[in-house]
Amino acid sequence: MANRSDTKTRILDAAEKLFAERGFSETSLRLITSKAEVNLASVNYHFGSKKELIRAVLARYLDVFMPVASAEIVRLQASDKNASLNDIFSILVEPLLDLNKVRAEGTSTFLQLLGRGYIESQGHLRWFITTHYGEHLDQFVKAVADSAPHIPPAEMFWRLHFTLGTVVFTMASADALIEIAAADFSEHNNIETVIRKVIPYLSAGVSVPVN
């Protein structure tokens, strides 16, 4: 067996950067392989298809993030039965920032990929995420619902999707927004400060009494 990891990793590293920056369908395999300095055909050799490469890029982050986030929520619920929405959202910040230890710019890249993933390609990515990480997602949804018991389940469904939209859109365009905020308000943000800004916004929206 030859040195399998190197080419594969080079492809994943180049792909995740380009996918996060430009989106999946706007990033061609030829661009990825030229940045990675590997042959075009090696993507299909190692991953089978572009779709599977996309899934592999996301899985590399989700496999790290999801179990940690899940464990943190379990821990929070065990230690504080009346955890607030702010507490629940906030407990995800550290696992998110820890992705910077996995790879440089890991947090920002992961969140942007997640945004792109939900915005583009209705089919296979949603399916991939819900079937592979559904239990973790359910647990998160349940934790949020328990923290806002005055919101009926159907209303909570909508509010969680509003929340998803806020996060996904903000993260997908975070780089541009951070630049504009710096130019217009001399306010120098990074992904962490943006995450900390969005949490109160989300908590307030999710928990606002219905009528």
Place this chain on the structure above:
Amino acid sequence: MANRSDTKTRILDAAEKLFAERGFSETSLRLITSKAEVNLASVNYHFGSKKELIRAVLARYLDVFMPVASAEIVRLQASDKNASLNDIFSILVEPLLDLNKVRAEGTSTFLQLLGRGYIESQGHLRWFITTHYGEHLDQFVKAVADSAPHIPPAEMFWRLHFTLGTVVFTMASADALIEIAAADFSEHNNIETVIRKVIPYLSAGVSVPVN
């Protein structure tokens, strides 16, 4: 001069439907012209390019919506100097729903197009909207800021973008969400009920006190 309007309108009608459903880059000119039952080359003849067609599709709605929405906000601010955020967001509902009088499914189509527009094609659409409708947008931003004077401008910048994300993402995937809500909660929504659900969420998030 020949019957110029028919082909042009057929293209716009087919294009806006397909763009709203599938996004801009996922919709080919060949698909549009076959649905519109016109020749492929007529798009370039009447609009110049695909980009200009996209702008024309959006302009047809924005030209109706923006002046009306603007006038309503002026009217509200004149009649009630202490209009709440809910009031401001709510005053946009009627102009939005009036788009159903312009064309069938007008409201839903317009909002989905707006969502697609902000998600895709970073460059030309943002530029087009801000340069052509910038005054109306500024007025709206100012009205919101006046209604939440306790939020500093830089913070308001971020919250308005969170809001944009919520709206854009929700509207771009509204059809799918309405279906899921019907299946999972036997709750039968349409674009109007979704708009009315999202407004309190947005108002709460935008006005929540910082720290």
Place this chain on the structure above:
DNA sequence: CTCTATTTTAAACACCCGTTTAAATTAAAC
């Protein structure tokens, strides 16, 4: 009716895409 300008049409152009093939190369096993 005739002439001119506008519009429609079929065809081709030039380019980019993901994927496949088969040969060349490299690494591992014996």
Place this chain on the structure above:
DNA sequence: GTTTAATTTAAACGGGTGTTTAAAATAGAG
């Protein structure tokens, strides 16, 4: 060192894209 398996490579395949061209058809003006 030879054989076998894994990997890399260059090239081509088949298909889709937006756009352009030049001829045909249509409509309006004199």
